[in-house]
Amino acid sequence: MPTEHLFATGAEAAADLAARIASILSQAVAARGIATLAVSGGRSPRPVLEALRQVDLDWGKVVVTLVDERWVAPDSADSNERLVRETLLQGAAAQARFVPMKTDAADAYAGQPAVEAAFAALPWPLDIVLLGMGDDGHTASLFPGAAELAEGLSSSARTIAVTPPAAPHQRLSLTASAILDSRQVFLQIGGAGKKAVYDRALAGGPVEELPIRLALLQDQVPVDVWIAQS
Numbered sequence: 362m363p364t365e366h367l368f369a370t371g372a373e374a375a376a377d378l379a380a381r382i383a384s385i386l387s388q389a390v391a392a393r394g395i396a397t398l399a400v401s402g403g404r405s406p407r408p409v410l411e412a413l414r415q416v417d418l419d420w421g422k423v424v425v426t427l428v429d430e431r432w433v434a435p436d437s438a439d440s441n442e443r444l445v446r447e448t449l450l451q452g453a454a455a456q457a458r459f460v461p462m463k464t465d466a467a468d469a470y471a472g473q474p475a476v477e478a479a480f481a482a483l484p485w486p487l488d489i490v491l492l493g494m495g496d497d498g499h500t501a502s503l504f505p506g507a508a509e510l511a512e513g514l515s516s517s518a519r520t521i522a523v524t525p526p527a528a529p530h531q532r533l534s535l536t537a538s539a540i541l542d543s544r545q546v547f548l549q550i551g552g553a554g555k556k557a558v559y560d561r562a563l564a565g566g567p568v569e570e571l572p573i574r575l576a577l578l579q580d581q582v583p584v585d586v587w588i589a590q591s
């Protein structure tokens with residue numbers, strides 16, 4: 362079962378989560394000389410990443426990558442890479458090595474093999490995988506109803522190309538096995554709507570219905586959840 366961290370506001374949750382991430386990255390650098398962090402996109406991680414970049418860390422020994430990416434140009438407003446570059450990779454934190462998920466390939470399916478090779482070269486397990494969750498229970502870009510969902514939940518590959526059934530843009534996503542090949546999974550949720558989805562996921566049921574269950578209903582890797590009421 363996840364360990365829950367409850368906060369009244371998103372700002373308080375973000376500050377606490379950023380401090381926890383910084384502590385783990387610092388310990389990883391001290392222990393292994395390198396730290397790895399995979400972050401989600403969307404709206405939720407922005408305040409966490411902005412707080413994290415201000416932390417005094419040996420950023421040159423930190424590898425930052427993505428949990429998922431939309432197949433859009435890196436300067437698109439929808440790009441998760443752009444989010445990370447604008448919020449986290451600033452100041453001293455710009456010394457971190459960023460491993461993108463978007464290539465120049467024509468689409469996500471053509472791009473996946475090169476991304477898979479880049480991810481195979483990372484030091485696994487990742488120290489932290491920071492997940493978000495959509496209102497439909499998707500996490501990373503593992504969407505309920507997607508044609509690629511079963512493969513994303515079962516494949517031993519680290520990455521998969523996905524076409525979401527409703528959301529825009531083809532995606533590149535970590536698979537469930539890659540998400541769980543980590544030392545620590547964090548999940549960030551905010552607001553009553555997402556809390557209701559989270560509670561439903563936690564109550565049990567098929568992963569295919571609410572893919573966030575892949576992280577919540579497992580005992581392979583510790584999962585901590587930061588929950589903000591607003």
Ligand SMILES: O=C1O[C@H](COP(=O)(O)O)[C@@H](O)[C@H](O)[C@H]1O
Pocket residue numbers: 401402403404405406428429430431441492493494495496500501502528
């Ligand atoms: O499309 C995506 O959605 C989820 C949730 O995003 P949020 O804006 O509701 O926080 C996110 O975790 C994922 O990385 C992103 O690509």
